[in-house]
Every structure is written in C-alpha cells, then in structure tokens.
Amino acid sequence: MKRIIGLLVFVLLLCGCDDGDLIQETINFEDVTTQNCSTNEIIYKLRDSEALILEIKNVTFPVETTTQELEISTTNRVYYRFYNGEVTSATICETIPPATPTVTNQWIATSGTIVITTTAVKPLNPDDNSTKITGYNHNITFKNITFDTGKGTQVYETFPFGDYQIAATPLPFSFNKTLEQCATSKQLYDYNSSEALILDVDSNLIVNAVTPLNEPRVGLISDTKNKLTYRLFSGLVTGDYFCNDTFPTSPAFSEEWIAVTGIANTSGIVEVTTTTNGSGFRHTVVLKKVKMKKGNSDFILGDAYLFGDLLTTN
Incomplete structure (x- = not known):
C-alpha cells in the first residue's frame, strides 16, 4: 500500500510540474550541407525526414567581411519540419510540392535573432602565396530562439544553423604587363x-x-x-x-x-x-x-x- 501511495504522489508531482514546455531536445544540422531555392528566398537543410528552413526576405547576403543581425519576424522566418517520408529539394522549393511526403509536425520560431557572419573564401596558391576571393561564407546562428512546437515552447540560447556559401567570380587581373x-x-x-x-x-x-x-x-x-x-x-x-x-x-x-x-x-x-x-x-x-x-x-x-x-x- 505504501508503494502504491508513493507512486501516486510521484505521478501527481510530475503532472503538477508540467507547464506546457517540452523537455529540451537537441537539433543538430551542422554537418548537413546548406541548399537554396532558385525561385525564392529560402535556404534550407535536409536530413532524412526532417527539414530546417530559413526564409529571409529583402535581405542581400553581403560580399564583404561583416556581421549583421536580423530579428525573427513574419519577414524572416524559421521552421523545423517533420515529414512522413524522406524529404527532397522538390518538397521545399516547388510551387506545387509533391503529394508525398507530407508534414507531420512543424515547429515555428516566434522570436529570436538571426546572426549572419560573413567572411571571404580565399584559397591560398602555394606556388606564390597569393590569394583570390572565390566566394563568401555566411555563418548563420540563431540567438535566443523560441520555437512554438504546437505542444508548448522550446528555447535555445544558441542554435547554430551552419554555413551558407555563395560563389564569387575572382577578379580577372588579365593584364598584358606592358606599362x-x-x-x-x-x-x-x-x-x-x-x-x-x-x-x-x-x-x-x-x-x-x-x-x-x-x-x-x-x-x-x-x-x-x-x-x-x-x-x-x-x-x-x-x-x-x-x-x-x-x-x-x-x-x-x-x-x-x-x-x-x-x-x-x-x-x-x-x-x-x-x-x-x-x-x-x-x-x-x-x-x-x-x-x-x-x-x-x-x-x-x-x-x-x-x-x-x-x-x-x-
């Protein structure tokens, strides 16, 4: 009888402590290559049946070393989606997405800051120790991001999205050397x-x-x-x-x-x-x-x- 009463007390305490928030889960897409849609302003990462989606409107990724911060809003949106099958680029980018897979759950970011740190990609030529800018790497991190999971909220103080690289045409330097x-x-x-x-x-x-x-x-x-x-x-x-x-x-x-x-x-x-x-x-x-x-x-x-x-x- 004491054991039964003790178990009931534990269950009551557990239920009493539930404020609607989910237990913190780890979301990690850092080792996944960032992709982008050619027809809209969406960049995303896919892994099996999950997708991490970032939509930034009316923002140009800079072509110089800099850091910019954007507030998550109705313009700059972040989604974490779960599908009932393997997700592909067509699922994210097509105007009329395929019938399958379908979204089974979606977390929507309601607040937070998108931090974009841009650096030039400059491979070294070992023959003469020269460098050329061949692109720009945009490292994206979410700060103090809050997700509405549909069953509560989940907050991350720092949530790395990862790198997004955009190629650049190197400067020609096609001179005839006659001054x-x-x-x-x-x-x-x-x-x-x-x-x-x-x-x-x-x-x-x-x-x-x-x-x-x-x-x-x-x-x-x-x-x-x-x-x-x-x-x-x-x-x-x-x-x-x-x-x-x-x-x-x-x-x-x-x-x-x-x-x-x-x-x-x-x-x-x-x-x-x-x-x-x-x-x-x-x-x-x-x-x-x-x-x-x-x-x-x-x-x-x-x-x-x-x-x-x-x-x-x-």
Missing part, C-alpha cells in the same frame, strides 16, 4: 577593356640608369607615395581614362581595391629593376607581398607579382 606612364603625373598604369591597375609611383624609382645586379630600387606602398589602386569597371575603359587632372566619371567602376601600406622588409614593397633596351631602358616593376583591401575584405597579390615593364628613352 604606360603619364607625362605629367608620372603615374604608371596597365589596363584592358574592363579593369586597370594604377601605381602613383615615386619618381625616384623610375630613373634612366641601369640598376646593379640584384640591387633594385625599392619603395613602400603608402597613401602618398606608390599608392596602388585596382579598379574593375562596369563599362569599356580606354586609354583616354588615364592621365587627366581627375579621373572621368565614365566608365564607372564597380569595384575599387587599394593596397595596404607597406612595412619595410616585410610587405607592400615596390621593386624596380632597370636594364638597357636598345638605346633606351626597360624598367621592370615587381610588387612584393602586397595586400589589396576593400572595406573589410582583402586578398594578397603574392610573394612577387609582376606589375609589368615600362620602356623609356633618354
């Missing part, structure tokens, strides 16, 4: 139809005198001397763009990258080697360990990037 120089400003530049690399060169580096073997003239990148600028244009660029008092407004450039200030014997170094070229001179300009920067993003030209050759006469 031109402005008569007045002495600015060096190389260009093609869509891009330009411009060096406000220190006049002490371009001298019509042969440099001793293995003793090039050396300067450092800075904002006042040897400023290096890369521009990617949205229209056709011609030689008329250069050597003006100010750069023309057309064609407009879509991207501009500025070299980071150099450090002696370490980075951001400009080297000029001068040799004879018939009755004139050939000035070979090499950029060593130069980092190009735009906003919070950057990439490295490499240990020794050949800017090009400038031909001069006495």
Whole structure:
C-alpha cells in the first residue's frame, strides 16, 4: 500500500510540474550541407525526414567581411519540419510540392535573432602565396530562439544553423604587363577593356640608369607615395581614362581595391629593376607581398607579382 501511495504522489508531482514546455531536445544540422531555392528566398537543410528552413526576405547576403543581425519576424522566418517520408529539394522549393511526403509536425520560431557572419573564401596558391576571393561564407546562428512546437515552447540560447556559401567570380587581373606612364603625373598604369591597375609611383624609382645586379630600387606602398589602386569597371575603359587632372566619371567602376601600406622588409614593397633596351631602358616593376583591401575584405597579390615593364628613352 505504501508503494502504491508513493507512486501516486510521484505521478501527481510530475503532472503538477508540467507547464506546457517540452523537455529540451537537441537539433543538430551542422554537418548537413546548406541548399537554396532558385525561385525564392529560402535556404534550407535536409536530413532524412526532417527539414530546417530559413526564409529571409529583402535581405542581400553581403560580399564583404561583416556581421549583421536580423530579428525573427513574419519577414524572416524559421521552421523545423517533420515529414512522413524522406524529404527532397522538390518538397521545399516547388510551387506545387509533391503529394508525398507530407508534414507531420512543424515547429515555428516566434522570436529570436538571426546572426549572419560573413567572411571571404580565399584559397591560398602555394606556388606564390597569393590569394583570390572565390566566394563568401555566411555563418548563420540563431540567438535566443523560441520555437512554438504546437505542444508548448522550446528555447535555445544558441542554435547554430551552419554555413551558407555563395560563389564569387575572382577578379580577372588579365593584364598584358606592358606599362604606360603619364607625362605629367608620372603615374604608371596597365589596363584592358574592363579593369586597370594604377601605381602613383615615386619618381625616384623610375630613373634612366641601369640598376646593379640584384640591387633594385625599392619603395613602400603608402597613401602618398606608390599608392596602388585596382579598379574593375562596369563599362569599356580606354586609354583616354588615364592621365587627366581627375579621373572621368565614365566608365564607372564597380569595384575599387587599394593596397595596404607597406612595412619595410616585410610587405607592400615596390621593386624596380632597370636594364638597357636598345638605346633606351626597360624598367621592370615587381610588387612584393602586397595586400589589396576593400572595406573589410582583402586578398594578397603574392610573394612577387609582376606589375609589368615600362620602356623609356633618354
């Protein structure tokens, strides 16, 4: 009898402590690849008969290193769905989804913050230690997210959604390595139809005198001397763009990258080697360990990037 009474008391206590909340469950999609729908603003993860769905409207994933926070709302929504069979992309993305599988349960996020931390994907070229931005990785985490499970609420202080990568077209850098120089400003530049690399060169580096073997003239990148600028244009660029008092407004450039200030014997170094070229001179300009920067993003030209050759006469 005592055992029966004790069991009844335990059951009553257990029922009395139920406030409608579910026991905390672990949801883990971190090892699942993120996918996206091409026809709407949904990104998602699928695992067997479960789907974790994030819908973000009117938000552009940035193409620079940054962090942004979005509040979960009727515009930015999060769902955790359970199906009665294996779920596929068609189930999530099609305007008219397949008849099966069907949703058996759905958790809807009612509050919380979506934190998106964006970093550039920059694979290293081991041959010259250069990097190129090939995409951007968006790491998504939910903070203090509350799900309405239909039977109560479930809260996560930190809930990692995972990474979502978007590919980017690397900058062309398709230069012919034949430099031109402005008569007045002495600015060096190389260009093609869509891009330009411009060096406000220190006049002490371009001298019509042969440099001793293995003793090039050396300067450092800075904002006042040897400023290096890369521009990617949205229209056709011609030689008329250069050597003006100010750069023309057309064609407009879509991207501009500025070299980071150099450090002696370490980075951001400009080297000029001068040799004879018939009755004139050939000035070979090499950029060593130069980092190009735009906003919070950057990439490295490499240990020794050949800017090009400038031909001069006495």
